[in-house]
Each structure stands twice: as C-alpha cells, then as structure tokens.
Amino acid sequence: MLGKGKVLSELLLHFAIPFAAFSYFRRPRKAFVASFIALLPDADALLVGVHRSASHSFVVVLALCGITLLLIRVVRPRLLGLGLLATLGLSSHLLLDLFTTYTPTFWPLVSWSLFISLDGGVYVSESVNLKVSLSVSTMTTAFTPFTVLDAPVFTSEGFAVSLILIGSVFANMYSDELRGLFGRVVRRATSVSQGSK
Numbered sequence: 001m002l003g004k005g006k007v008l009s010e011l012l013l014h015f016a017i018p019f020a021a022f023s024y025f026r027r028p029r030k031a032f033v034a035s036f037i038a039l040l041p042d043a044d045a046l047l048v049g050v051h052r053s054a055s056h057s058f059v060v061v062l063a064l065c066g067i068t069l070l071l072i073r074v075v076r077p078r079l080l081g082l083g084l085l086a087t088l089g090l091s092s093h094l095l096l097d098l099f100t101t102y103t104p105t106f107w108p109l110v111s112w113s114l115f116i117s118l119d120g121g122v123y124v125s126e127s128v129n130l131k132v133s134l135s136v137s138t139m140t141t142a143f144t145p146f147t148v149l150d151a152p153v154f155t156s157e158g159f160a161v162s163l164i165l166i167g168s169v170f171a172n173m174y175s176d177e178l179r180g181l182f183g184r185v186v187r188r189a190t191s192v193s194q195g196s197k
Contacts (some may be wrong), residue, residue, distance in 0.1 A: 012040055012154035013070060016162035018089040023169040030082055031169075038089030041097075049145040056097060057107040061090050104141045112138040 015035045022031035027179065041061070045079035054060045065087040072083045097103045120132035151176040171178060 006194070008066065009097045010152055010158040010162075011039060011042060012162045013158050014042070014093050016165040017096065020165035020169055021092075022085055022089070023172070028169055028173055030085060033083060034085035034089040037086040038093045041090065041093050043145075050099065050143045051151075052101070052103055053143050054104070054107060056094055057104050058091070058094055059106055059109055061094060062087070065090065073102060087140045102137070102139050102141075105123075107141050113141045116136055124146055185192075 001110040015038065018038050022034055040082045041055040044055040046116035059069065065083075069080065069083045069087065071140050072079050094103065094105065098105060098114060098116050099118060102115045105114045109115070117133070117135045117137065120130070120135075122129060123129045152158070159193075
C-alpha cells in the first residue's frame with residue numbers, strides 16, 4: 001500500500017541505520033543481530049503478499065516484543081539486552097517507514113494508516129533561506145495484496161549513506177590497525193621518495 005509517488009524505505013537502510021547507531025554502545029556483533037532482526041517487518045511481503053501489513057504496526061510489534069522479552073527473561077535472561085536492542089531495531093524500521101508512505105502504525109486500535117511528510121532544505125541565493133514543510137496525513141488502512149513488488153533493495157543514494165554508516169563502524173572497530181597500516185604506507189612512501197633523491 002504505497003502512497004502515490006512514494007517509494008519503500010530501502011532494505012539496506014533499514015539495516016545500516018540501526019547497525020551504526022547500536023554499534024556505538026554495543027558490540028558490533030550484537031548490533032548486527034539486532035539490525036538484521038530490524039528487517040523482519042518486510043518479511044510480510046514474502047510471507048503474505050502484502051507489504052505494510054500488521055508487521056508494520058507499533059501495537060502488534062511491541063506486543064510481540066513484550067511477550068518475547070518476558071520469555072527471554074525467564075528462559076535466557078542474559079539475552080535480555082539483545083532482545084531490547086532488537087525491539088529498538090524493529091521500532092526504527094517502523095519509524096523510517098512512516099516517512100516514506102502510509103503505515104498502519106496503530107492498527108488494530110485505529111483503522112487508519114499514518115504518513116509523515118517532512119520536506120525542506122537550506123537554499124542559498126541572494127540570502128540563505130531555511131524552508132521546512134511538515135504534514136501528517138491519514139488514510140484508511142487496506143491490506144491489499146500486490147501482484148508485483150517493484151521496490152529497490154537500495155538506491156545509489158541509500159547505498160552511499162549505508163556505506164558511510166557501516167564503514168564508520170568498521171573504521172572505528174579497526175582504527176588502531178588502520179592507523180598502523182596508514183603509518184606503514186606513509187613511512188614506505190617517504191623512504192622510497194628519499195631513496196630516489
């Protein structure tokens with residue numbers, strides 16, 4: 001159920017954004033798992049042939065996460081932190097989708113889907129102008145099966161943003177090794193240039 005002229009949030013961004021955010025306060029391995037789980041709401045397209053179904057409702061997702069967290073607390077309490085992180089990842093997915101098209105955010109409590117449009121920018125001409133436009137729209141929720149899901153896994157812009165986000169995590173993880181490598185390259189280049197004089 002896509003709004004006219006709107007596109008799906010890119011699958012790669014649904015992974016990269018929580019991965020980069022979570023990696024700064026959790027081990028990247030745990031951030032990876034939680035960010036991979038953040039992709040689950042889009043499984044509705046494959047499983048039931050409807051994108052933005054109940055799997056995109058905060059009510060449904062948080063209810064299922066609450067039950068799962070209670071089970072984790074009883075069965076494997078040491079995984080509770082990862083469960084909470086996964087819940088944040090799933091929530092980030094739903095939040096991102098709110099800004100791309102109508103999403104059944106509070107279904108089944110309400111029968112409408114929500115779309116937040118935020119447009120704007122800084123424009124420079126004779127003066128600097130900040131223009132911001134925010135609108136919130138609703139439409140009746142309709143879980144309509146699609147015949148073809150014509151949606152990007154990533155676009156060139158989304159790929160660039162994801163590469164920067166994921167790359168920054170790995171650069172941070174391997175910063176000592178990268179500094180050492182960079183130092184060796186500079187020393188080697190310096191010694192080669194001095195040897196040629």
